[in-house]
Amino acid sequence: MRSLFLMLVLLAQVVAADVYKTVDKDGKIKYTDNPKTEKAEKIELRELNTVPAAQPQALPQSVPVDSINTQQAALSYQINIISPRSNVTIPVGQRDLAIAISLNAELQQGHLLVYFMNGELLEETTMNNIIVKDVPRGTHTLVVEAIDANGRSLGTSPPVIVNIIRPNIHNNALSKPTPK
DSSP states (O other): HHHHHHHHHHHHHHHHSSSEEOOOOOOEEEEEOOOSSOOOOOOOOOOOOOOOOOOOOOOOOOOOHHHHHHHHHHOOOOOEEESOOOOOOOOOOOOEEEEEEEESSOOTTTTTTEEEEEEEEEEESOOOOEEEOOOOSSEEEEEEEEOOOOOOOOOOEEEEEEEEEOOOOOOOOOOOOOOO
């Protein structure tokens, strides 16, 4: 406590100290509280802006941890991707991929379904199904997560693996015949 008082007294002296502006032989401007030349110009500083301390506010009522866990348990969703099936192969002619899910409860106000492919966001929506246009060939992992308005997870589907087949077009240039 004593050291805090001493620091405050020293700080007050620093704040109240005079400030001088000097220019060295190279033309650089320096500000100091201890001028070394007689050419030092005393600077009048503006008054410091201060803001009064805020009045303490009443703290919100605390909620027992058990009730938070109960609320979160009541808000969790069981999500299953029902289409496409896991390990399905999408044929060459099918360009778009429809994703449909089932939920154990109706989606509540402010909650969203977030659709991911290979960990990348596809769409945030309240819809139980979406269509992904022109999915590239390869193996893709689909996951759907329910989130609340603060982005907290309320449930995640098990991953579904989808194999997309696309034609592999090689544009081999025709060899030109060479004269003999």
